[in-house]
Amino acid sequence: GAVVSQHPSRVICKSGTSVKIECRSLDFQATTMFWYRQFPKQSLMLMATSNEGSKATYEQGVEKDKFLINHASLTLSTLTVTSAHPEDSSFYICSASGTGNRPGNTIYFGEGSWLTVV
C-alpha cells in the first residue's frame, strides 16, 4: 500500500481563496518532505524542501508567501496555496525521505493532488 498519502486527490477552489494540501507518511517518520509541481505534459519542478520543525527552503522563483509550507510533525507536511489564481492550477506531488523503519535513502511519492482554480 501507499506509504505516502496526499489529500485531497482533487480539489476545485474559487479564485482568491486558499486551499490546503496534506502530505502524510503513513508508516515512517519523514524528517524531510519535498513538494513538486507538475504542469500538464511537463516534468516535475521542485518547489520547496520541508524540514520538520524548521522553515521550508524554497527553490528560486517560488513565492514563499503564496505557497505556505508547514512541517509540524514527522508524519505531516502541508502546502497551502494562498489567494489562489487560475495559473496556480496544477498537479502537486509530495515526496518523503524516510527514517526509522524505512531506509533513509529511499524516497516515496504521494499520489498527487490536482488543483483547479476557477
Added chain:
Amino acid sequence: GDSVTQMEGPVTLSEEAFLTINCTYTATGYPSLFWYVQYPGEGLQLLLKATKADDKGSNKGFEATYRKETTSFHLEKGSVQVSDSAVYFCALGAYNQGGKLIFGQGTELSVKP
C-alpha cells in the same frame, strides 16, 4: 548545476517491440539515478534505481545501467506491452541533499496493439 536530459517523445511502438528511452545527466559527485513511471492521471511510481556506477536496476522487464563514463542511464525493455503506455521520467538524486530529485522532462510512451 545538476541536470537530466531525456529523449523527446512521444515514442510510439507496437506491442512486443524493443524499447529504449535515452537519459543523460550532469552532476557533481556521485548521484543515484532513478526511473519513475506516471500512468495517466496518477502520481509517480518508482520503476527502478541504481546507486553507483555499473549498477543495473531492473523491474517488470525494464532495465537501466548506470554508466558513469557516458553519464547515461538509458531505460530498456525487450518487449513492450500496451499496459506500459505511460510517461517515463529519469531522475537524479544526490543524497547529500536529503532526497531532493531533479527530473528530466519526461518521455511519453504509447504502445499500440
